[in-house]
Amino acid sequence: MLQIDTWKRVLIWLVVVAGLLMALPNAFYTRVEQSNDARAAIELGNDTPQMQVKAAQWPSWLPSGLVNLGLDLRGGAHLLAEVQVEDVYAARMDAMWPEIRDALRDERSTIGTIRRQDSAPGEIRVRISQPEGMTRALQVVRELATPIQTLAGPTGTDIEVSAQGSDIVVTLSEAEKLASDDRTVRQALEIIRRRIDEVGTREPTIQRQGAKRILIQVPGIGSASELKEIIGTTAQLTFNPVVSRTGDAESRVGPGEKLVPSLDEAGTFYIIESAPVVTGEELVDAQPAFDQNGRPAVNFRFNTTGARKFGDYTLENVGAPFAIVLDDEVISAPVIQSHIPGGSGIITGNFTVEESTNLAVLLRAGALPAGLEFLEERTIGPELGQDSIDAGKVATMVAFAAVLVFMALSYGLFGLFANVALIINIGLIFGLLSLIGATLTLPGIAGIVLTVGMAVDANVLIFERIREELKTAKGPARAIELGYEKALSAILDANITTFITAVILFAMGSGPVRGFAITLGLGILTSVFTAIFVTRLLVVIWFERRRPKMIEV
Incomplete structure (x- = not known):
């Protein structure tokens, strides 16, 4: 029989209401964002009347999570920086000198006096007064070497020691340079992340590109020069x-x-x-x-x-x-x-008080291990972001309206049920994006537009199947029930394969590709839910009240 248990009905409506409530703050984006920022400032001690007024703009008992806008929608700064890993070599050698000096001083009776000589960056050159003790001097310095540990096990030692006349020459080994480069870039990446987080920007993108480069994109910041001031100080x-x-x-x-x-x-x-x-x-x-x-x-x-x-x-x-x-x-x-x-x-x-506060922030975040050379910098103005948002709105609304009209003309009352489910589907997508704190980019909007078109596919399969069953079934109730049962496998097959594609895009892609994959994947989940459960529940409620002898799809 065509029926849905009461507990299932309650659960479906609870999911719908919860999703729409989570999406609600996005309809009042500016107001909610100002309220959230004010509450964060109050928690940090900036409890002023002005902040209290801003915090009260949105009720505290309502959800306040927002879909974060990406760089292409909100405007902000884009930097591509290259870490000057060679700077670390010289600093590493300078740090080793006291240890080398103290070790050689204990061998004065054999090697005589020691004196550090001018040398190229990244090496230490030490002259001994008794060259006949060079063998012992090299042995002492080599004992200071430490193994380089990797996932594959030890790959050599960190320093190479050689003799040139009366001089001992100490340099970093090639294996240590490679390991040092990787450590330096990882450390710089983490410190940049800490410094930007200290400023409180929303959803920055900070990721490694290649061996020595770091991509930094921060939405909502004024300019690339402002971003460089935040991260460019080595401290x-x-x-x-x-x-x-x-x-x-x-x-x-x-x-x-x-x-x-x-x-x-x-x-x-x-x-x-x-x-x-x-x-x-x-x-x-x-x-x-x-x-x-x-x-x-x-x-x-x-x-x-x-x-x-x-x-x-x-x-x-x-x-x-x-x-x-x-x-x-x-x-x-x-x-x-x-x-x-x-x-x-x-x-x-x-x-000044501001300078001491900034210095404390920089020191607490840590020192950049090496300098940064900015290879590329762009400031994306909010006007460009607003243009992108407006274009995305127009595209979504046109696609949305076209689908609504098509479904209503093609399937009549059942098409209207599908349209209601489609509206709920869009709300659920934004509710999930707000829940996970996802960042919406222009490709993400494209994913939503694609979802609008795909969301009715399941309903089309169901309605067409009901049409076929009406020709052979004993009555409308049985035709509707068989329509949903027999279309289920096709709906699941089509959406699972698309969802797998979205997962692969998310795992293998980066930046805009991931934004598209997130909205596409979430859209598939919500569209399947609304087609199988929400639309069916609307049809069942209508059928229970009207009890029609005949239906026309």
Whole structure:
């Protein structure tokens, strides 16, 4: 018999109502977005009357999830950056020098005195005064090498050590360079993601392209230059021993030393040791604060390893100046007054409150391991995005209206039932997109337009089958029941194959292709649900009330 259990009817209507409620905020997009942003600001402590008014624009008891608009719809910035992985080689060598120096000092009786020589970036050249001890010196330095671990197991050591006359030459191995390149790009990718997340932008796209490039797309941001300011600052913080202070920008520096300017004092320069005692990578926290004089500052705290190195150095160098260097500028060079065992301290300087807050954000997000070269940058204005939205609306409405008219003319009352289900189907698609926080792009709109056309396919199969059954069945109730039963296999076969295609597009594609695959896949699920359950329920309710002796499809 043509009937649906009560619990099934209730469940179908609950799904429909829940989906339409989740889609409802998208009908009031600007109002809901302002309300959500205001509530987020209030949670962060910005509880002002203006924020309260904006937060009250949308009832808190209603769903507030929105479909995020992609770069091509909302406008924003697009950057393609290349990570300068070669920068890491020189920094890695500088960091190894203290370890090499200390190891060789223990062999003075065999190799004599040691002195670091000027060398190319990415290598360390050390001259010994007794060349006859070269074999022992090479052995000592090679013992400092560490294995390179990969998924396939050890693939060699990280450094190569050779002799050139009286010089020991230490360089990174090719295997270590490859591993270092991969680590550097991965680290840069994560740090860029953290910095952009700190700004609170909605649904950025940050992904690796090739071996050394990173694609960054951020909807809703003002310009590419603004985005570059957020991610372009390396914020490399180091704590270096001070050799001397000078006012001459042309001062000569020895091997293993470098000349850096003072951030606060114009015309003042510091000669510092290139190898830092502690780096910003060992920071675990940085917060804006105020010093004892009420001036803006930044509190910092090291991890266990950094705290130990920081504590040991301050214990052995009480009374000596210690430079806090940010991006090759000395922001502070205090004299160590006493042992600092806790691994925490404060950075002072001529900061404003905003500068100290920004510095804390950059340090907390981490230092970029290498510089970025921006190969491509585009600013997509909101006018272009609005044009895309308008074009997508027109295309969807034309397709929608054409399908509605066709179904009504072709199938009469049953076509109207299919049209109601189609309207519910669109609402369910937007409800699911809002639920999962998906990003809607222009290809995504194309997926919705395609879904509008495909959504009635199942109803067409069912209605045509009912027409056939009306010629042979005993009555309209039996014809409707057989129509749904016999069309089910064809509906499932057609939609499963299309859904598999959508899954493959999502798995193998990226960016716009994924946006199309998401809306297509969700549209298939909702269209099957509305065709098999919603349309059938509408037909059953109508049939129960009218009890027609004959029906015309």
